[in-house]
Amino acid sequence: xxxxxxxxxxxxxxxFQIPHFVRxxxxxxxxxxxxxxxxxxxxxxxxxAEAGCAVTHVGAIGEDGRxxxxxxTTRGVNITHLSVTNTPTGQAILQIDPSGENAIIIxxxxxxxxxxxxxxxxxxxxxxxxxxxxxxxxSGNEIAIRQAKAKGLQVAFNMAPMNENALALPLALxxxxxxxxxxxxxxxxxxxPTEICDAxxxxxxxxxxxxxxxQAGVVFRSAESNLTQAAYSVDTIDTTGAGDTFTxxxxxxxxxxxxxxxxxxxxAAAAALSVTRPGAATSIPTRQEVHQFLSVHAP
Ligand code: RIB
Numbered sequence: 001x002x003x004x005x006x007x008x009x010x011x012x013x014x015x016f017q018i019p020h021f022v023r024x025x026x027x028x029x030x031x032x033x034x035x036x037x038x039x040x041x042x043x044x045x046x047x048x049a050e051a052g053c054a055v056t057h058v059g060a061i062g063e064d065g066r067x068x069x070x071x072x073t074t075r076g077v078n079i080t081h082l083s084v085t086n087t088p089t090g091q092a093i094l095q096i097d098p099s100g101e102n103a104i105i106i107x108x109x110x111x112x113x114x115x116x117x118x119x120x121x122x123x124x125x126x127x128x129x130x131x132x133x134x135x136x137x138x139s140g141n142e143i144a145i146r147q148a149k150a151k152g153l154q155v156a157f158n159m160a161p162m163n164e165n166a167l168a169l170p171l172a173l174x175x176x177x178x179x180x181x182x183x184x185x186x187x188x189x190x191x192x193p194t195e196i197c198d199a200x201x202x203x204x205x206x207x208x209x210x211x212x213x214x215q216a217g218v219v220f221r222s223a224e225s226n227l228t229q230a231a232y233s234v235d236t237i238d239t240t241g242a243g244d245t246f247t248x249x250x251x252x253x254x255x256x257x258x259x260x261x262x263x264x265x266x267x268a269a270a271a272a273l274s275v276t277r278p279g280a281a282t283s284i285p286t287r288q289e290v291h292q293f294l295s296v297h298a299p
Contacts, residue, residue: 003255004048005122005130005153007058007144008041009111009137010068010082011090013280015240018095021103036279037071038092039111040135040160043241043280047248047270048133049076052287053255057082058122059138060110065089071281081122085110090137100236100275106137106161114140119147128152131175133251135159136166149173158247159183171204178210178247197221210264212246218268220260229264232272232297241280246271249290269293 017032041059048055056078061068062085072079090109094102119140123132132148134141135158148155156176159166162183171177177187177200185191188199193211197219200209208222213231220227249270253263270290277283285293 003053003130004055004133004251005058005126005148006041006045006048006055006133007115007119007122007138007141008044008133008135009039009090009108010037010042010057010059010061010065011039011092011106011109011111011137012065012068013038013092013094013240015094015096015279018097020097021095034278036282037068038094038241038280039068039090040137040158040244041111042068042072043244043284044133044135044158044248045072045077046075046281047245047284048252050284050286051249051252051256051266051270051290053252054078055252056080056122056125058115058118058144059083060085060087060113060115060118061090062086062088062110065110075281081118083110083115083118085113087113094240096238096240096278100238102238102240104161104240108137108139111138114143116140116143116147119144123147123151123153126151126153130154131156131251131255133158133247136161136163141165142169145170145173156247156251158243159187160243162186172206174204174207176208176210176251177204178212178250180212180214180243184209184211193219210250212243218246218264220264225260227261227264229261229268232268232293234272234276236275238278238283239275241283242271242274244280245274245284248284265294265298266290269297 184196250267
């Protein structure tokens with residue numbers, strides 16, 4: 001039975017290894033190039049499935065993205081409500097610098113149609129104890145939020161990539177805000193992590209905030225809880241998809257166990273493993289790998 005319905009993007013990632021991020025007017029030779037599966041939605045669905053939670057991915061690809069659908073199926077994602085359209089699949093161009101940091105350009109493609117009928121069909125199968133997960137790479141998020149709440153579902157919003165569209169959504173209906181510091185600043189106007197959490201809870205007291213802080217770890221705040229989790233120290237080669245891995249593992253563990261501390265620890269371990277590998281979806285670890293990592297780093 002589906003526990004998480006993820007209405008999210010699918011992208012074909014064109015990944016260039018570069019000595020530094022390209023500057024205005026510069027033509028830069030890459031030191032490596034590869035095509036990877038990606039899109040925040042796809043990455044998060046795969047992370048949820050790898051974490052052992054049933055997930056249905058809702059969204060759209062073009063004919064050029066059929067291999068993404070096959071990959072999701074192989075990795076345990078239900079794609080009954082993934083549509084193949086005449087519009088090409090979303091595309092992303094990623095620069096990865098020698099420290100593993102990235103800079104990304106996306107072209108939304110099929111992700112940008114409004115998929116109200118797909119959302120409705122997926123929600124018609126819901127029983128009410130599921131979570132709807134969304135990111136900010138698809139159109140139709142307002143419909144998704146309102147339909148999910150009408151069905152009694154909780155809604156988790158990973159506000160990435162942050163822009164004015166995300167801020168214009170009915171945020172009072174969100175149960176989990178999953179944000180980084182930059183997104184938190186755009187949401188609240190604050191830069192200090194404690195002040196970001198305070199401001200979110202003041203404005204949206206029904207919600208919980210998961211604030212990721214890179215090497216400084218993660219903070220979880222709700223009306224009842226104030227928890228922190230340190231980041232695990234690893235050799236970083238590519239940070240792409242680390243946030244998606246964290247989001248998927250966090251929500252999956254919450255749905256499976258209802259234990260926030262365990263969810264934070266598991267998600268931090270999964271994200272740490274992901275940055276030691278290239279690509280986004282391809283870097284997401286299995287839950288066996290996460291358990292092995294935790295047995296060494298958090299025995
Ligand atoms: O979060 C990483 C993802 O962002 C990449 O896979 C890329 O597709 C962009 O959407």
